[in-house]
Amino acid sequence: MKILILGAGKMGTFFCDLLSFDHEVAVYDPDPKRLRFTYNAERFTGLDEIDAFAPQLVINAATVKYTLDAFKAVLPHLPETCILSDIASVKTGLPEWYTSCGHPYVSTHPMFGPTFASLSNLSNENAIIITEGDHLGRIFFRDLYQRLSLNIVEYTFEEHDRTIAYSLSIPFVATLAFAGVMKHQEAPGTTFKRHMQIARGLAAEDDYLVSEILFNPNTPEQIELIEARMAELLDIIRRRDSQAMKAYLARARANIS
Numbered sequence: 216m217k218i219l220i221l222g223a224g225k226m227g228t229f230f231c232d233l234l235s236f237d238h239e240v241a242v243y244d245p246d247p248k249r250l251r252f253t254y255n256a257e258r259f260t261g262l263d264e265i266d267a268f269a270p271q272l273v274i275n276a277a278t279v280k281y282t283l284d285a286f287k288a289v290l291p292h293l294p295e296t297c298i299l300s301d302i303a304s305v306k307t308g309l310p311e312w313y314t315s316c317g318h319p320y321v322s323t324h325p326m327f328g329p330t331f332a333s334l335s336n337l338s339n340e341n342a343i344i345i346t347e348g349d350h351l352g353r354i355f356f357r358d359l360y361q362r363l364s365l366n367i368v369e370y371t372f373e374e375h376d377r378t379i380a381y382s383l384s385i386p387f388v389a390t391l392a393f394a395g396v397m398k399h400q401e402a403p404g405t406t407f408k409r410h411m412q413i414a415r416g417l418a419a420e421d422d423y424l425v426s427e428i429l430f431n432p433n434t435p436e437q438i439e440l441i442e443a444r445m446a447e448l449l450d451i452i453r454r455r456d457s458q459a460m461k462a463y464l465a466r467a468r469a470n471i472s
Contacts, residue, residue: 216355217241219270220256221285223249226302226325227276231256233359241268243289265292272355275301280423283308290316298352304379305427306345310372313348321345321352324375325360326382338364343378346371380433387429388438390417 216238220227223244231253234240241257243265244250250258259265273293277285282303293299299320301309306322313320327340342365344353360367370378394414400407417425428434451459 216272217268217270218272218274219243219265219268219289221273221275221289222277223253224276224278227274228253230274230276230302233363241265241270262288262292265289269294270297272298272352273300275299275303278421278423279303279305279427280421283312286312286316290318293318298349298355300352300356304383305424305431306372306375307427307431310347319349319352321348321356322372323356323360324379325365327365341366341368343367343375344369345375376431377433379428380431380437383428384431384434384437385441386413387417387425388434388441390414394418 218234218238218240220231220234220240220242221244223231223242223246227242227244231240231242232255235255240255241259242250242253243259243262245260247258247260250260257268259268270293273286273289275282275285282301286299286301295318297318299313299316299318301322302325303309303322304324306324309322313322322345324343324345325340326342327337340363342356342360342363344356344360344367346353346369357367390410390413393410394417397411397414403411448463451463
C-alpha cells in the first residue's frame with residue numbers, strides 16, 4: 216500500500232519506521248529539518264510532490280492543533296479513493312469534517328504517547344479504533360495494532376471522548392494540582408520523585424494538547440468527582456478520624472485492584 220504520513224514528529228516517525236518495510240511510505244513535513252532522520256521513505260516538503268505519489272492511505276500525525284489544517288491542505292492533492300486517517304488524542308471537529316470531506320476515513324487513538332511509553336515495547340499499552348468510518352481502514356489499523364501486541368478497544372467518537380475525559384483528564388488535573396503547589400525539595404523521597412517525573416512529562420506536552428483534553432465537555436464532571444473525594448479526605452484528616460481513613464483507603468485500594 217502507498218501510505219502518506221503527515222508530520223515528522225515522534226509519532227509520525229514512529230509510524231514511518233513501523234510501516235516502511237512492508238509498504239511504500241512517504242512523509243510530508245514543510246520543515247525539512249524534521250525530515251533529516253526519516254529512513255526508508257520518500258520525503259516531501261512541498262504539497263505538489265504528493266500528486267505523483269498518489270497515496271492510498273493518509274495517516275495524519277500532525278500536532279493536534281494542526282490536525283484539521285493538515286487535512287485541508289493536503290486534500291486537493293489526494294486521489295478520490297484515498298482513505299484518510301488520524302491518530303489524534305482529541306477528536307474535536309473531526310467527525311463533522313470527515314462526513315463532509317468526500318473521502319473514506321478511519322480514526323484511531325494509540326494510547327501510548329511518546330512522553331511516557333517505550334515505543335519499542337508496547338505490549339502493555341492500548342489503542343482505540345473508532346467504529347464509524349471505512350471498514351477496510353479499520354481492518355488495516357486493527358492488524359497493525361495487533362502486530363504491536365496492543366490491547367484494542369472499539370468506541371464511537373462519543374464514547375471515545377467520554378473515555379478520554381476519564382483516562383486523561385483525571386491524571387492531568389491531579390498532576391497539575393501537584394505541580395501547582397510544588398516547591399524545591401533538598402531530599403525528595405521515592406514517591407515524590409515519581410510524581411515529579413510525571414509532572415515534568417506533562418509540562419513537556421504541547422499547551423494546546425493539554426488544553427483541548429481538559430476542555431473536553433466531559434471533563435468538568437470528572438473534576439467534580441476529584442473535588443468531592445478531596446473534600447472528603449480533607450475532612451477525615453482534619454478530624455483525625457482513623458476509622459474513616461481506614462474505610463477511605465480500603466475503597467481506594469478496591470478501585471485500583
